[in-house]
Amino acid sequence: MTNSTPVVLDKLSIQQRKTILEILKITGRGHIGSAFSLLEIVRILYDDVLSFNAKEPQWPDRDRFILSKGHGCLGLYLQLVRQGYFAEKELYKTSEQGAMLGGHPEYGRVPGVEASTGSLGHGLPIAVGIALAAKIDQKKYRTFVLVGDGECNEGSIWESALAASKHRLNNLTVIVxxxxxxxxxxTADICNLEPLADKWRSFGFAVEEVNGHDIASIRSSFNRLPYSSDKPNVIIAHTVKGFGISELESNPAWHHKSRVPADEIQRLIRILESEHA
Amino acid sequence: MRKTCLNEVYKLAQQDERVVFIGSDIGQGTLDNFKTEYPERFFMEGVSEAHLIGMMTGLAMCGKIPYMNTIATFITRRCYEQVLLDAGLHNQPIRIIGSGGGCVYAPLGPTHLAVEDIAIMRAIPNMTIFAPSDAEEMKKLMPATLDYDRPIYIRLAKGGDTVISRSSDSFEIGEPIYYKQGSDILFIGTGITSNIALEAAAILDEAGISAGVLHLHTLKPINQASLLETMSQYKAIVTLEEHSIIGGLGAIISEIIAENISIQPMKLAKLALPDQFQEEYGSQNTTMDAAGISVANAVAQAKIIMSNG
Structure with a gap:
């Protein structure tokens, strides 16, 4: 399963990308490429996988999702709005003075956010603790954590991988x-991760690989969890940074953008719509 | 002190099933009783401090009260960002117990010397810092940690430390203990340096200088009103700490003097380690002596201050 698998974005995926561009138009900054990369993954998690109650965000038996690559938070915020955690208008105030939402997700400030992330390598250790607590308490809730590939440069990711494996946390799923x-x-030039699937396997994880923009494939991978009775799970989601607008795709210039003129945003929205007409 | 502290963790675990213990890779046999009786709450996890602070935060988010012990340097500066962001920003009740605070590991060199731990822990919002004077004070401190809703750093001394705490003293977080009342000069200590202060004060008494001794078992938060009330009875203070001159007890007292005109003018001498890496091996005592954190130098500094009118 690789990037070359053709994917046709559905209406919701197109709409969510459009919304992110609209947010960028108003707030002036954001990690657009990162958000476009993970949209389908977090969408499926909230639509079809996680057990939660938006009216009771601290429900003790909820499944937990931590966006460890916190800079992709626009993709998460959209799902939290769709699920009823907070009002859509908050999206358009992101990072303003006094706003609830910021450029990285914050625990205790944003309903539905399970951990404050932004500095890389923190989400997985916290997720291991949450999953371990479930084991101690013999609870059924599951813990999901989405990490970036760049984030896998961090040593703490691999420290946590060792621990997750030691404790046989099959209630923990890491999505890369x-x-x-x-x-x-x-990543191949900066700090090559390959062979990535073998690395996770050698750390004691049960591994699946999936096209991270293919809704059916992602859903199917989540539905097969847990992959093993005694191993933590990892889903390596092959994605495209900036996916959905060809000139943004795999273009590091769009990792984070600020001060993008409104007419430029409008142009990108038109391209998005035309490329997926 | 470490033995007492960990035994108290065991006792807390007996009374409260939320208590879990986490070690990195500490001495064989540590808390064997805990491990035997509560194996599901005992974790020896390997040399992975960054991960462990995050894991403890996750456990605390789910209602656990994790106590962790390893060498102080490795759970303060090694994983500082995890302590700051995971424990501090999320304001979770994890307990970090640092062995060998100060000069205890002087024979092992600068990699193991925890002499800036108070400075860096102090800069973390929500953090609470304890540096008890002896094992008896530790016994009073530990029960107070159980239901305290913030992260805590506990700085352990070497062990076998002279007991100066009195059975009559209660333990309240942030509340200084006024061990000895004086009138000329006030020694303020923390951890084992409060004992040095008491010995120095006794010598000064014989020399006709009336020295008071105030002990700060909590370096953050501090009941500043209480501290100011005691400080206002004096016109000269000597701080004693087993810590860098930057950011520790002396700095705390300097800041308080500077910010409170009611206690000015106030003379201040700070006995602390210089702003440099350890240059010589030796014992805890010889290292402190060389830096002037000693009874003799405390007496000398007090006399200098008093003779300068």
Whole structure:
């Protein structure tokens, strides 16, 4: 399962990308390429996988999802709005003085956000603790954590991988948003992760690989969880940074953008619509 | 002190099933009783401090009260961002117990010397810092940690430390203990340096200088009103700490003096380690002596201050 698998974005995926561009138009900044990379993954998680109650965000038996690559938060915020955690108008105030939402997700400030992330390598250790608590308490809730491929440069990811394996946390699922690009350029050039699936296997994980923009495939991978009775799970989601607008795709310039003129945003929205007409 | 502290963790675990213990890779046999009786709450997890602070935060988010112990340097500066962001920003009740605070590991060199731990822990919002004077004070401190809803750093001394705490003293987080009242000069200590202060004060008494001794078992938060009330009874203070001159007890007292005109003018001498890496091996005592964190130098500094009118 690789990037070459053709994917046709459905209406919701197109609409969510359009909304992110509209947010960028108003707020002036955001990690657009990163958000476009993980949209389908987080959408399926909230639509079809996670057990939660938006009216009771602290429900003790809820499944937990941590966006460890916190810079992709626009993709998460959209799902939280759709699920009823907070009002859509909050999206358009992101990072304003006094706003609830910021450029990275914050625990305790944003309903539905399970951990404050932004500095890389923090979400997985916290997720391991949550999953371990479930084991101690013999609870059924599951823990999901989405990490970036650039984030896999961090040593703490691999420290946690060792621990998750030791404790046989089959209630933990790591999703790697493997878009092959980090801030400066290609992961292969900066800090090569390959063979990534073998690395996770050697750390004691049960591994699946999936096209991270193919709704049916992602759903199917989640539905097969847990992959093993005694191993933590990892889904390596092959994605495309900036997916959905060809000139943004795999283009490090769009990892984070600020001060993009409104007419430029409008042009991108037109391209998005025309490329998926 | 470490033995007492960990035994108290065991006792807390007996009374409260939320208590879990986490070690990185500490001495064989540590808390064997805990491990035997509560194996599902005992974790020896390997040399992975960054991960462990995050894991503890996750456990705490789910209602656990994790106590972790390893060498102080490795759970303060090694994983500082995890302590700041995971424990501090999320404001979760994890308990970090640092062995060998100060100069305890002087024989092992600068990699193991925890002499800036207070400075860096202090800069973390929500963090609470304890540096008890002895094992008896530790016994009072530990029960107070159980239901305290914020992250805590506990700085352990070497062990076998002279007991100066009195059975009559209660333990309240942030509340200084006024061990000895004086009138000329006030020694303020933390951890084992409060004992040095008491010995120095006794010598000064014989020399006709009346020295008071105030002990800060909590370096953050501090009941500043209480501290100011005691400080206002004096015109000169000597701080004693087993810590860098930057950011520790002396700095805290300097800031308080500077910010409170009611206690000015106030003379201040700070006995602390210089702003440099350890240059010589030795014992805890010889290292402190060389830096002037000693009874003799405390007496000398007090006399200098008093003779300068």
């Amino acid at each position: 948003d493997y878009n092959k690009f980090q801030c400066y350029g290609a």
